[in-house]
Amino acid sequence: MDAFSAFVPFLLLFGFSLLGVALGTVTGLVPGFHPNNVAFILLSVSPVILERLRFLTALVPSETLLVLVAATVVAASVAHTFLNFIPAAFVGAPEGETALALLPAHRMLLEGRAYEATVLSATGSFWSVVFSFLLLVPFYFLFSSLNFYETVQSRMLYILVGISALFILTESFSERWEAHWAVLLASAVFLLSGLFGCVVLRMPVPVSPFPLFSSLRSTLLFPALTGLFGLSAVLFSLLYTPEIPEQETEEPAVERDSRTDRTDRTDRTNRTNRTEERAELVKSAVSGSAFGTLVSFLPGITSAHATVFAMLARRNRQPEQVITTLSGVNTANAIFCLATLFLISRPRSGATIAISQLLPLPLQHWETAVPPLALLYLLTAVLVASLCSFFITKSAGKQFARAFVKIPYRKMLVGIAVFLFLLVFFFTGVLGLLVLLVGTCIGLVPIYLGVRRSNCMGVILLNVILFYMYFYM
Template sequence: MLASIVLGTVVGIGCGAVSGLVPGIHANTVAGVLLSLQALLLAWFDPVFIASAMFSTLVTHTFLDNVPGTFLGIPDADTSLAVLPAHALCLEGRGEEAVRISALGSAAGVAFSLPLGLAFVLFLPALQPAIDWGIGLVILAVAGYLIVVSESPGWALAVFAVSGLLGLFSLGYSFLAWPTGGESGVLMPLLSGLFGIAVLLHASHGAMPEQRFSGIALPAGALRRGSLLGSAAGALVGWLPGLSSATANALLTSVVGYDSNPREYILATSAANTVNAFLGLAAFYAIARTRSGVMAAIGALEELPPATAILLAGALAAIGAYLLTIRLSSMAAWFSGVNTTLLNHAVIVFVALLSLFLCGPFGVLVLLLATAVGYVPTLVNVRRVYCMGAIMVPVMVYSFGLA
């Protein structure tokens, strides 16, 4: 069994590197491909290998998905808000620092996942009915708080509501999209428009400053606080149904400002992203609920491997992914002196073509609408976090049984 775990982990790290570094490809997509090849793979390997590869892909993805966001400004579905401070640091010549902070946050998330997962498995299954009922209220309370403390509550509410309607429209009519991107493929143009293209259109022009790394400017107190807050948020969305790392990003803005504390926010969101993966595994084995496409794919295997085997694969993948992320952080030097105007235009064209490829004309429509909505916060001077209504409103509607 150990050989299957190690080999599956190596394959998963390779697959996770591809899904994390290539915008538009998610670990869920890779898991679906592996599941479709199950009959072929079982002729050579056992289910432990396949499950280890699937979960290792997910864990590796959580380490690397902030890299394209940092250097190119293209958000992943799980790192939408985290892209803003990470790309801003890159524009200050600190791209490598941003990636290293992200890797550190994910590593901290792995450390906190084990005790959190054990505590949740022991105590939460009995409380699950009450927890399911209260999800929407938690999201509503957080959204209300963010709006009330806004510089302009009226505009904040308007942006939140309009982006929420756009999220309901995009997800409700996702059947109009091409199946290339999978069931959640429409999230790519939705979040790329709100947090990617809308930002790039307003971004500064000129040459990218020289990228230098002189250490991580993150005090010990911020490191501890960001790790704890991010792990708590990741545990919350990892266990509760209907929530995602994008929701954790929004929850964290109520206690850690991505504009006032960018480094701590990157750390916290990265920790949340990785904890979400591990707690999703705990929820799957404890209460038989799938929190991601990867967990659904593991559940569809002919034979369900023991949780300890998959957990070991995830831990090994985290070590490999951390080292790989640190190595890739040196890519920052490649962007020194690059014309940011041309780079931004190239990224916009790439995202538009990717949206067309993944979702067809419907994806392009969603991208255009999302870009228009995402540009409003810049015009009315409110924080872009209120665009997270695109994720939070559908979650509330689902929780309250309205859809």
């Protein structure tokens, strides 16, 4: 009985992690769901969840139950970073002249290679987990022994302004505009979304219009991010629906076992090229993991910023490498944000904000090379979610590619838009719908102008910069 009792927390951890994977799979397959929104929703319903799970305190302490719910949030966030590539690849591809501003995944979609893009994304995320875990201990020593964060904190304003300026300047590589026009337009989008964020973050906390759920915690960042990055892309796709070719569903060359070529001894060139492609993908995953650390401790900096800088460092802008790097950054961010929370007690993502509010305070600080027990639980949830999500992403991507040409595309987009409207209204009411509409209008601006939509992250970043300006004054 004692041996069984010792295994109960781990069995529950595995079960809660699988629950998080299921939730992250569902939210990841819904276009327009920003990763932070997943955490905000789970945080909103956490009081109800904890009340329903009170009976488990007979098996584990209440503090462990809080960690298990936090593990669900972590697993959902990690699964979301794997699965959300599928709707991002299949929804939102423009047509005509606007195709000059295509995202790499959309280029591959219009070439009939969306499944290959999905496999590359899953591979990048999976390898990123491996390399991120290898980097965790060096990351700990960097923060704990070298006073690294204290040095960064004292110069945070200049670092954030410098990164923002450099990110905007990279728009000068635009294929649609001359360099000075691209930089000017990107700056305008950044400032416009930043002003929008200034207003939203100073508005009253929204309340659900349904009395039964009025106690749920929410934030207006949910409809703001949904409008900027989700509904805007869906509406644009409704207005400019491209001709989508039939998608290839056979395994990409980089995934095939080289043993299948051994019957043909003359095919050594293909095997060599495949080895080189795999090496490039590993390099992209490594660079994504390394630059993903930036997102974890710099406030307001997103995976898009880290991806652009990683691609500049590698000087390889092929769509395959961009996809692998971006997926690697996204997943590494989820892992290192956890480490940052336990190292400096500052949440840098929606998931860690939720975790910091779920776990009993003060958090156990990471003071030795061995992480604290709560962090080990959460990292285990990351491993479970990553392994499951890798195979789920490949399977779902193949099924989606097969069925995509048979799906009534416009009806699907209308259904997604209605779902997003209802979800925002459910959690934030009429005020949230107003924020959603304004955010959608702003989110359409970079799509029409042909600059990166990630400039809209000024909604958070500009506010962080203004905070540090006030702090230093």
